[in-house]
Amino acid sequence: MARATATPSPGILPPDEHADLEDFVGYNLKRAYVIVDADFRRALGEDGLAPRVFSALSLIVHTPGITQSDLARRLGIERSGLVAIADELEARGFVMRKPVPGDRRVQALMPSAAGKAAYLEALETVRAHEASLLASLSSDEVETLVALLKKIRRIGE
Amino acid sequence: MARATATPSPGILPPDEHADLEDFVGYNLKRAYVIVDADFRRALGEDGLAPRVFSALSLIVHTPGITQSDLARRLGIERSGLVAIADELEARGFVMRKPVPGDRRVQALMPSAAGKAAYLEALETVRAHEASLLASLSSDEVETLVALLKKIRRIGE
DNA sequence: TATTGTTATACTCTATAACTATA
DNA sequence: TATAGTTATAGAGTATAACAATA
Numbered sequence: 490m491a492r493a494t495a496t497p498s499p500g501i502l503p504p505d506e507h508a509d510l511e512d513f514v515g516y517n518l519k520r521a522y523v524i525v526d527a528d529f530r531r532a533l534g535e536d537g538l539a540p541r542v543f544s545a546l547s548l549i550v551h552t553p554g555i556t557q558s559d560l561a562r563r564l565g566i567e568r569s570g571l572v573a574i575a576d577e578l579e580a581r582g583f584v585m586r587k588p589v590p591g592d593r594r595v596q597a598l599m600p601s602a603a604g605k606a607a608y609l610e611a612l613e614t615v616r617a618h619e620a621s622l623l624a625s626l627s628s629d630e631v632e633t634l635v636a637l638l639k640k641i642r643r644i645g646e
Numbered sequence: 647m648a649r650a651t652a653t654p655s656p657g658i659l660p661p662d663e664h665a666d667l668e669d670f671v672g673y674n675l676k677r678a679y680v681i682v683d684a685d686f687r688r689a690l691g692e693d694g695l696a697p698r699v700f701s702a703l704s705l706i707v708h709t710p711g712i713t714q715s716d717l718a719r720r721l722g723i724e725r726s727g728l729v730a731i732a733d734e735l736e737a738r739g740f741v742m743r744k745p746v747p748g749d750r751r752v753q754a755l756m757p758s759a760a761g762k763a764a765y766l767e768a769l770e771t772v773r774a775h776e777a778s779l780l781a782s783l784s785s786d787e788v789e790t791l792v793a794l795l796k797k798i799r800r801i802g803e
Numbered sequence: 804t805a806t807t808g809t810t811a812t813a814c815t816c817t818a819t820a821a822c823t824a825t826a
Numbered sequence: 827t828a829t830a831g832t833t834a835t836a837g838a839g840t841a842t843a844a845c846a847a848t849a
Contacts, residue, residue, distance in 0.1 A: 509769060510704045514776055514788060515682045515697065517795035520722060522679045524802035525672045540672065541839080547667045558807060565677060570840060572809060586808095594807040594848050612666055619671055625801060630794055631671060637791045638674035640783055645681035698816080715830055727817060729832060743831095751825045751830040 514641075525622065532618035538611055541566075545574045546600070549584055550608045554597040556589075565645075583607055671798075682779065689775035695768055698723075702731045703757070706741055707765045711754040713746075722802075740764055 510516050529540050538546065541564070548563055549555060555563075561571040575598065578584035583604030586596040600608070623631055667673050686697050695703065698721070705720055706712060712720075718728040732755060735741035740761030743753040757765070780788055 508708075510701055510708075511796075512792065513772065514780060514792060514795075515679075515686050515772075516701060517792050517799065518675065518679045518682055519697065520802075521795040521798040522672075522675045523722065524798055525675055527802075529672050539838085540676070544667055544673060551665075551667075556807075557809095565680065566839090567841060568806095568808070569810080569842080573839095575808095592807085592849070596808075615670065615672075616666075622801060623671060623798070626794070626797055630797070633790060634794045635669065635671060635674050637783070637787055637794075638671075638678040639668075640787070641678040641681055641780070642674065644779060644782060645677075696815085713830075714832095723816090724818060725829095725831070726819080726833080730816095732831095749826075749830085753831075 525619075528618055528622045529615065532614055533611065537614075538607075542574055542577055543608075543611055543615065545571070546578060546583060546604065546608050546611070549578070549598045550600045550605055553599055554587075554589075556595045556597060558595070560598065578604070581607070682776075685775055685779045686772065689771055690768065694771075695764075699731055699734055700765075700768055700772065702728070703735060703740060703761065703765050703768070706735070706755045707757045707762055710756055711744075711746075713752045713754060715752070717755065735761070738764070 526540060530537075533539075533543070544564060545560060548560055557571050557575055558568050561568045564571070575584065575586065578598075579586060581604075583601055585599045585601060587599050589595050589597050626634070683697060687694075690696075690700070701721060702717060705717055714728050714732055715725050718725045721728070732741065732743065735755075736743060738761075740758055742756045742758060744756045746752050746754050783791070
């Protein structure tokens with residue numbers, strides 16, 4: 490089990506370093522993310538909401554009147570990156586930019602009725618996608634996974 | 647559990663749908679991935695190996711002579727995407743493309759001595775990065791997390 | 804001075820399609 | 827016909843830096 494020499498023979502890696510990649514959180518995180526992301530996009534369809542647009546719409550529906558800067562902060566992206574997302578939601582008729590009396594710099598993001606309806610429909614699709622994709626995990630396992638991921642998210646705050 | 651009405655009141659979302667985003671595996675996966683990925687890059691430095699290059703080097707060191715096509719499959723990316731990675735590793739002097747007698751289409755990827763050394767050094771840096779970043783998780787939690795992520799990875803096979 | 808929304812710009816990662824040389 | 831490596835190209839997603847309007 491333990492190796493006799495401290496220095497590896499040339500060209501030979503010690504046993505502990507044989508499956509390193511597979512043990513890293515980062516590598517597994519990335520590989521798992523790619524699978525879930527691809528299935529999300531497939532579920533929402535060619536012309537459906539991209540994950541980040543769905544996330545933005547979710548926060549706007551749950552927090553009507555949120556500003557772009559606040560939304561960007563909540564999503565963990567830059568202000569500038571949010572412009573295209575807001576543009577798309579506005580072009581789809583799901584969200585309106587509304588001037589805020591008292592501060593003429595900001596524009597409140599307001600969900601339209603169509604936006605709320607589209608969100609609830611997408612929400613069901615996303616739920617179905619996760620339920621079906623993750624069917625091999627018990628609900629306890631999913632709960633544990635989400636809790637551990639949140640723990641990592643808290644590190645970044 | 648069940649809601650009394652099938653149609654939500656206009657503008658009002660039912661209680662179950664208030665924190666939906668936070669409960670999705672996909673959303674938490676993405677947010678956690680962004681944090682770990684950023685810390686990896688910071689740890690390896692400006693001119694250090696990017697995550698995907700580190701992963702490729704790891705597999706080449708552990709599987710000397712692997713072909714580009716096989717490596718791409720192992721990493722879950724396209725053949726074409728691997729060219730730039732192999733180019734970079736070759737430019738750094740870490741890997742050599744070696745013709746294979748018997749099949750002149752393929753080129754085996756062979757780690758150089760410098761490549762092996764650079765890998766072992768990067769490996770320690772990556773281990774330190776994960777240990778320090780994930781210090782708020784117990785080793786049991788990390789183990790559980792990796793096991794659950796692998797379970798998701800198995801879905802994509 | 805600081806903040807909001809915006810534009811311009813560039814970079815990373817990835818995919819698709821087509822090519823060539825082999826098999 | 828099929829596969830390996832390659833190139834060209836395009837599309838997400840993101841970041842940085844700057845700007846005008848406003849606070």
